Amino acid sequence: MAGSVLPAVIEAASRIALPAVGLLLLYTVGVAVYRLVFHPLARFPGPRLAALSNWYEFYYDVVQQGQFTSHIQELHKKYGMFFDFLLPLLPRYRYLIYRYFF
Numbered sequence: 001m002a003g004s005v006l007p008a009v010i011e012a013a014s015r016i017a018l019p020a021v022g023l024l025l026l027y028t029v030g031v032a033v034y035r036l037v038f039h040p041l042a043r044f045p046g047p048r049l050a051a052l053s054n055w056y057e058f059y060y061d062v063v064q065q066g067q068f069t070s071h072i073q074e075l076h077k078k079y080g081m082f083f084d085f086l087l088p089l090l091p092r093y094r095y096l097i098y099r100y101f102f
Contacts, residue, residue: 032052039051045079045080
């Protein structure tokens, strides 16, 4: 009896697992596209791998033994400071800044 139930269980599991893996893959691709194209910070320069996930920071903090801070300084030299890209936007959003700080 156990021999006849096992193939049915494997078949049922494969029918459930394949769509689940497909949905997980679709979700992952959707999140990546959102973060690289549609996110409000997507227009600012920087490494695209860092925009995709926190594994970029994990690599420099854990694998490279705490070198993320020095790597950030290198990125600032390469891409410039964040405020260099933010300053042209300030006149448009000046009212939000005034509301927040004053």
